[in-house]
Amino acid sequence: MLERFFENPLDHGRALQQQIQERIVQAILDGALSPYEPLPATRSFANTLKVSRNTVTLVYERLAEDGYLTPVNRRGYFVNERYVREQLNVRVDDRSAAMFPHAAKPVDFEKRFRISPSRQSNIVKPAWRDYPYPFVYGQVSPDQTSVSRWRDCVRQAGSARNAQAWMGDLIDADDPMLIDQIIRRMLPKRGFRAREDEILITVGAQNAVYLIANLMCGPGTRVGVEEPGYVDARNIFLAHGAEIVPQSVDSNGLKIQEGLNGCALVYVTPGHQAPTNVTLTMQRRLALLEAAEREDFLIVEDDYEHELNYVGPQHPALKSFDRAGRVMHIGSLSKPVFPGLRLGFVIAPPPVIRELRALRRLEYRHPSALDQRSMAIFLADGHFDAHIRRQRDTLSAKWKTILREIERQLQGCGVTMTTGGSALWLRLPEGVDAGVLQKAAMARGVLIESGTVHFVTPPAGRGFIRLGFAAIANEKIAPGIKLLAEVLASVPRRAA
Known part of the structure; x- marks a missing residue:
């Protein structure tokens, strides 16, 4: 029966051991292998697959370590009978049909939804x-250079030396090495500094926006957003019941107008405005901060593409001019490198970070500790720069x-x-x-x-x-x- 799982040839562009193991596991999970008959001998199976005998031997040994196979002296490897019994005991059967002969009444989910994010633009x-x-x-x-470097960093992070940093549940904490790298390597280039109790790691920059909206927005909260602006941020605020107050944008960025009056929160992308990519001028940055103090609103600065400036020096972040702690600065660790990695951070006063941390714990505790340590090594070794x-x-x-x-x-x-x-x-x-x-x-x-x-x-x-x-x-x-x-x-x- 095992042969049918190997009818399609192996892909020599991938690790052969991994492919062979995947197919044997699938055969075991499908119940295609009898626990009373040994798997093919390593030599004959290797000849059939046209791979080395060592490759098959290593696969069998690994499957035995993982409990799928049981080695029997002088007889070979057998499917673990106990494992097969456990699989049979959890299989879905038709008993529910006999217990409930009448058709179930369909659930009207639509009336139970508080919001419908799928209907947003x-x-x-x-x-x-x-x-x-x-x-x-x-x-x-x-x-490809960065892909290779990242792979090396993941291997280092997975080593025994670094394993203690990610094996356990961090509860609501972050990797101290990553926090240290952000403080020493990233923030000075943005023109400001921060302490450990002012930083929270997030699952990308957009997740930081969501956490802030969850913490500070509710029905009727007035949020100023750029027009045109980042649609996902707008939808996040709307999903929390906020009232969106559009703010015009021109070639100099966000216009500082009376429309900001009455806002509790103003979301801006001053480095590279989304979607126009213009940069907020120094005059308007200072005017926005003055308006925030005068009108008593907070600012969410999404600095998602800080590093990508081609004309003149890098612009300091809006946060660097913040005297009163009104700016919550969001940055992305993954967007400039690998957008699919999903790592970001938010810098804010300690009372805000404390509540965001508690909220994050309720939602997903913390981002992957392995990814955090890998990124910390990527930064420390100079690969990010x-x-x-x-x-x-x-x-x-x-x-x-x-x-x-x-x-x-x-x-x-x-x-x-x-x-x-x-x-x-x-x-x-x-x-x-x-x-x-x-x-x-x-x-x-x-x-x-x-x-x-x-x-x-x-x-x-x-x-x-x-x-x-x-x-x-x-x-x-x-x-x-x-x-x-x-x-x-x-x-x-x-x-x-």
Whole structure:
């Protein structure tokens, strides 16, 4: 019976031991192997699979260590009969049908939901790797050097020397090595310092926004957000019952207007405004802090892309000018490196961190301690800084290329000038609908993002698109923009 689990050939691009073990385990779980007959002898099985005998021997030994197999002297390896019995005892049967002969009444879940997040307007990202020209934001092309370095750091973190840092439940604590690295290596580059009791590690920057909203927002809480702005943050505040107060954005960032009056919280992305990528000017930063003290509101600074500046020096964070402790600073550890890793942090006064920590404990206790230690080693060994230098060089070249090609081939579009980041914000020619253009471009293999979703009032965004350039190869930018220009010329215009 084991042979049918090996009808498909092994993939020699993956570890052979792992593949063989996976298939034998699957055969055991499916009940395909009798506990009274030995598994094939290592030599004959190795010949059948065309692998070395040592490979099969190591797999059998490991399965025996894990309790799946039992070695019997001079007879070979047998499926652990006790394990098989345990599996049989937990299998689902049809007894419930005999006990409850009548059909169950269906549950109306809709009436039980307090909110319906699935109905919110969200950014939809298709399988972007399937598109030849992915001008998609929030994804990166792989940096093989950093992948290799990260793999080394994970191995170090998993060693006996570091195992005590992640084997146990941290309850509500964070890895002290990671906290130390953030304090010494990251925050000084953002222009400020913090103590250990002012830092909390989160599952990405967005999770930090959610924790703050959960702590500070309820029905009727007025939250100022940028317009256009980061849609996921807006939806998080809405999910907690907050009243959204849109705040206009121009080429200098958030406008400091009377609309901030009455807000309890103001969410801003001053380093690279989402989605326009403009940088909040120094004059407006100081004006925002003055307004916060005068009108008694708190500021959530989402500095998700702090490191990616290509013109002039790095901008200090808004937090660096905060005298009164009104700014809660959010940063991402994973977005500049591996977005799927999901590690971030929030810097805030000790009373806020204390409550956020207690709230985080209720939700998920703490982010993976193994990932925290791996990131701490990645920072300590200088790999993070080296990655940022390589990424900045790569993205700077792409930024110059895409600006040049937009000017050359999309002359009817108005691009919002930036000093960095990984995307550009474009105003489309009069009458062009971003949603229509997006669908037509996708049909030609060009993936772009409609600006509509970033506005509280969606029709206001019909004339804008966002072009991310971190995931696309530099040499593909020019032909991708050329295709987009052809699509743009072919789509119908709305009547004035």
